[in-house]
Structures are given as C-alpha cells and as structure tokens.
Amino acid sequence: MEFRERAAGAGDAEAIYEVIAAAEVGWHGRAEVGVDRVAADLRRPLIDLEADTLVVEAPGGEVAGWAWNHGGKRAQVDVHPVYRGLGLGTRLLDWAEARSRAVGSEWIAQTVDDADEDGTAMLKARGYDVLAVNWLLERPLTTEHRETPAGIRLAGYDSERAEQAHQVVEDAFAEFGSRRKSFDEWAELTIARASFEPEASTLAYDGDVLVGVVIALDGDEGYVEQLAVGGDHRNRGIARAMLDRTAAEFHRRGRDNLILWTHSGTGALAMYEHLGLHVRRSTTVHRLML
Known part of the structure; x- marks a missing residue:
C-alpha cells in the first residue's frame, strides 16, 4: 500500500479530527476531541505548518495519520485505527524526533492515552520515560450553587478582561512548571475557539481585581478548558x-x-475529588532525552 506524505494545512482540521476521534471511540466508546481543538492546534502562533507538521495520506486520499511538533519540545502522533500495524506510527515518531533534533531541543515529550497499549509500548521501547500523568475528571451536573466566599463576586466572561484573564491563568500554571503562552497563543486555544462559552465561563473578582478564571467550552458535555x-x-x-x-x-x-x-504536576487531583469529580480516564506524558 502506497502512502503519500505532506505538510498539514488549515483545511485539514476535519480530516485530522476524524483520525483522533476514531481512536478515542475505539478506546473509550466516545470521542471527546473537538474539531475546533484540532483547528486551534493548526493555528498556534509558534507552529510553522510546513516544517512542524506531517500528514500521511492513504492511496484513496484519506488522512491515515499525522504528527505535529511544537517548538521541538512537544509532539503529537495519531494514526487511524484502520491503518495501524503498517509502520505509520514508527514513521511519524521518527519524523517528530528528527524535527526536535533539527531545532536543537534536548528532549521531546508527547501524551499518549493510557488505553493505547501499543503506543505506550512503542515509546518505552524507544527509551521514553514517564514525565507526568493527566486525568480526565467528570461530575454530574446540577443547578446547585453553594454560598460564594465572602467578598468574592462571580460573573460570566468579560471580553474587556481578556488580558487579565490570560495573566491569571498563566501566572497560576507557571507555578507548576507550565510554559508561558503569549496572549495570542492562549487566545487561539481558548476564547477564539468556536466552542467557547462566554456565559458558562466564570470570572471571580475581589472588589474590582480579577482573581479567578474558568474558561468553558461546549460540546456533548460541559467542558472546563x-x-x-x-x-x-x-x-x-x-x-x-x-x-x-x-x-x-x-x-x-x-x-x-x-x-x-x-495534571499530576499541579497536585490538584485531591482538590477536584473533594469537589465531587472523579476520574474517567487518564493519559501519560512520555519524554525522551535526545
């Protein structure tokens, strides 16, 4: 079977989504990825699509797999279940690692669903170690709204506070080692997405000072980004x-x-469990020193 390789384009979001969604359905019986998330990844300000993405097309022209490399540090590799076992995962992983070496990165990391036993085994065989664990948490929805802390006012998202919201999020995440994102990159991944829900998002104020942020996205379920x-x-x-x-x-x-x-690096799992959420599934971040 002959496959063709090319860089991804902005118009590939739907086809790439189908690849990722098919894998999630196979592992979990449902797809949680959104088309707009794929589109946002393709629009990341720091990604050069020509250099930092690779799409593999099957003979019929459908996308069989793809990979992206972000800044040499983070990568993602996805192969449609129909085309597994043909060496596409190995080819895409080779490309991702080579791209990181080409830009002088000391390491590369990628997140793999813990239900993907073959993908996990491949990374371990190549010398990847475990960097962190991510958990997807859920809780049934109700209209229950307990008392707001004294002195705190809650409201929906306010576009005039966008830069302040970005600052609160980046300051908080930076404490746990996350890379700081520019406002433009943060916006592409949050408030610029088609699924962004301003009214379901929540801002918390102490007086006139913004002190808390929830960015919410809509879909089949309510999602806190x-x-x-x-x-x-x-x-x-x-x-x-x-x-x-x-x-x-x-x-x-x-x-x-x-x-x-x-993320395991935040130490927040116990807090969320205390708030009534429980683990639905998990992924693991694997890292290779280059």
Whole structure:
C-alpha cells in the first residue's frame, strides 16, 4: 500500500479530527476531541505548518495519520485505527524526533492515552520515560450553587478582561512548571475557539481585581478548558464557587456532565475529588532525552 506524505494545512482540521476521534471511540466508546481543538492546534502562533507538521495520506486520499511538533519540545502522533500495524506510527515518531533534533531541543515529550497499549509500548521501547500523568475528571451536573466566599463576586466572561484573564491563568500554571503562552497563543486555544462559552465561563473578582478564571467550552458535555485562582486567593473556596456557577450554566443548557483535565504536576487531583469529580480516564506524558 502506497502512502503519500505532506505538510498539514488549515483545511485539514476535519480530516485530522476524524483520525483522533476514531481512536478515542475505539478506546473509550466516545470521542471527546473537538474539531475546533484540532483547528486551534493548526493555528498556534509558534507552529510553522510546513516544517512542524506531517500528514500521511492513504492511496484513496484519506488522512491515515499525522504528527505535529511544537517548538521541538512537544509532539503529537495519531494514526487511524484502520491503518495501524503498517509502520505509520514508527514513521511519524521518527519524523517528530528528527524535527526536535533539527531545532536543537534536548528532549521531546508527547501524551499518549493510557488505553493505547501499543503506543505506550512503542515509546518505552524507544527509551521514553514517564514525565507526568493527566486525568480526565467528570461530575454530574446540577443547578446547585453553594454560598460564594465572602467578598468574592462571580460573573460570566468579560471580553474587556481578556488580558487579565490570560495573566491569571498563566501566572497560576507557571507555578507548576507550565510554559508561558503569549496572549495570542492562549487566545487561539481558548476564547477564539468556536466552542467557547462566554456565559458558562466564570470570572471571580475581589472588589474590582480579577482573581479567578474558568474558561468553558461546549460540546456533548460541559467542558472546563482552564481553571485558575491567583496565588493570594487560594484555599477560600473560589475554585468550588466558580465550578458550581459554570456547572449550573451548563445544566441550564441541557448538558448532563461537567468534565475537565488535571495534571499530576499541579497536585490538584485531591482538590477536584473533594469537589465531587472523579476520574474517567487518564493519559501519560512520555519524554525522551535526545
């Protein structure tokens, strides 16, 4: 079977989504990825599509697999289940590692679904080690909205506070080692997405100071893309209050579940479990020193 290779284009979002969604359905019985997430990845300000992406097309022209490399540090490789076992995963992984070496990176990391036993085994065989674990958490939605902490005011997203929201999120995530994103990159991955829900998103204020942010996206389930509380305002119940408000908004829209991802590096799993969320599934970040 002959395959053709090329760089990805902005118009490939739907076809790439189908590759990722087919894998998720096979592993979990449902697809949680969104087309707009793929489109946002293709629009990342720091990605040069010609140099940093590779699409593999099957003889009929359909996308059989793809990979991207972001700044030499992070990569993603996806192969449609129909085309597994043909060496495409190895080819795409070879390309991703070579791209990282070409830009002088000391390491490359990628996230693999823990249900992907073959992908995990491939990375281990190539010398990757475990860097971190991500958990997808869920909780049933209700209109319950417990008392807001004293002195805190909650409201929906305000576009005039966009740069402040970006700052709160980046400051909070940077404490746990996350790479800081520019406003443009952050916006592409959050508020510029077609699924962004301004009313279901929640901002928390102490007086006129923005101290907490929930960025919400809509789909088959209510999805929290980001949750952050400023360091000086933690342990006051602000995260719980923001989640309650966002959950109530999604419930009014007819959604049954609230979902969000958390990362082992944040130490937030216990907090979320205390707030009534439980683990649905997990992924692992694997890293190779080059």
